[in-house]
Amino acid sequence: MVTVRAPATSANLGSGFDVFGAALSRPADVVTVEKAAETTIEVTGVGAQYIPEDPEKNTVGAVVEALDAPARIHIDKGVRPASGLGSSAASAAGAAVALNRLYDRGRSRKELVPIAAEGEAVVSGVAHADNVAPSILGGFTVTTAEGTSSVDAAIPLVVCLPDVAVSTRDARRVVPESASMEDLVETVGNAATLAVGMCRSDPALVGAGMSDPVVTPERARLITGYDDVRERAFGAGATGVTVSGAGPAVIAACRERDRRDVAAAMLDGFAGAGIEARAYQTRIGRGTTFLDG
Ligand SMILES: Nc1ncnc2c1ncn2[C@@H]1O[C@H](COP(=O)(O)OP(=O)(O)O)[C@@H](O)[C@H]1O
Numbered sequence: 001m002v003t004v005r006a007p008a009t010s011a012n013l014g015s016g017f018d019v020f021g022a023a024l025s026r027p028a029d030v031v032t033v034e035k036a037a038e039t040t041i042e043v044t045g046v047g048a049q050y051i052p053e054d055p056e057k058n059t060v061g062a063v064v065e066a067l068d069a070p071a072r073i074h075i076d077k078g079v080r081p082a083s084g085l086g087s088s089a090a091s092a093a094g095a096a097v098a099l100n101r102l103y104d105r106g107r108s109r110k111e112l113v114p115i116a117a118e119g120e121a122v123v124s125g126v127a128h129a130d131n132v133a134p135s136i137l138g139g140f141t142v143t144t145a146e147g148t149s150s151v152d153a154a155i156p157l158v159v160c161l162p163d164v165a166v167s168t169r170d171a172r173r174v175v176p177e178s179a180s181m182e183d184l185v186e187t188v189g190n191a192a193t194l195a196v197g198m199c200r201s202d203p204a205l206v207g208a209g210m211s212d213p214v215v216t217p218e219r220a221r222l223i224t225g226y227d228d229v230r231e232r233a234f235g236a237g238a239t240g241v242t243v244s245g246a247g248p249a250v251i252a253a254c255r256e257r258d259r260r261d262v263a264a265a266m267l268d269g270f271a272g273a274g275i276e277a278r279a280y281q282t283r284i285g286r287g288t289t290f291l292d293g
């Protein structure tokens with residue numbers, strides 16, 4: 001039996017649509033796998049009632065197929081589904097790392113990224129790897145068709161998750177099909193600023209690069225209260241605020257000393273819109289870890 005802790009992640013970070021990702025120190029899924037003749041999946045924890053246990057429909061089923069590793073699988077969800085915090089990816093990432101060890105498949109962590117991404121295709125229609133990469137590797141990740149680069153970064157974060165669901169599949173439908181040269185230049189500048197900020201563990205630079213003029217404004221419209229949450233977070237000291245993944249979670253970068261105030265301000269913003277929310281005071285963290293030695 002192998003048990004792992006697979007972290008939530010935040011993809012895009014504004015300027016890095018389908019490319020940037022960050023592992024969060026909390027929350028996380030816990031995935032346990034045991035060899036079996038046929039694959040069975042049991043799901044418990046946050047939002048378990050909304051998650052299919054049929055291997056054809058659960059993200060971990062595609063991972064089992066890709067690694068040819070049938071197993072009895074238990075997923076204890078700490079990451080709520082349809083959150084924008086890489087919930088479906090956390091389970092797939094955890095399953096990939098755990099099954100690789102259980103069956104001694106010998107794949108490197110980087111080789112497991114595209115395998116876990118197959119699970120994302122099951123739920124969102126696209127095998128985007130910007131969530132599974134940080135959930136497997138940890139840190140800040142840059143994922144392209146050529147592979148993933150990662151760097152550890154010490155950046156305090158707040159993610160505020162309103163009590164509404166947005167499916168990634170639906171939120172991908174509002175992404176514009178094209179962008180102007182002006183928007184391209186702005187996005188490249190922001191993305192480069194953010195990447196330098198990650199390499200220097202500088203919350204001011206990371207925050208300055210956390211916006212984009214193309215995708216985020218469209219996604220923000222799907223999140224009631226977004227503008228107020230953003231404004232209040234900046235008022236409390238956030239250095240940058242954007243939609244986490246496809247939403248509805250909103251993510252803020254900040255300095256350690258401001259994190260508690262930023263979390264309270266974001267909760268106030270959602271409360272002002274009549275929406276209950278939960279704030280996680282978190283930071284960029286490690287990738288999937290083994291819990292059983
Ligand atoms: N292991 C899993 N964990 C979470 N969601 C899953 C899993 N397997 C399938 N799903 C489905 O994926 C959808 C949530 O994924 P998605 O919309 O990408 O949200 P998130 O941003 O939280 O990953 C839900 O419809 C859920 O039922």
Ligand SMILES: N[C@@H](CCOP(=O)(O)O)C(=O)O
Nearest residue numbers: 011018084085086168245246
């Ligand atoms: N790049 C994807 C990321 C989706 O992240 P999720 O946490 O909402 O699943 C996108 O923006 O569609």
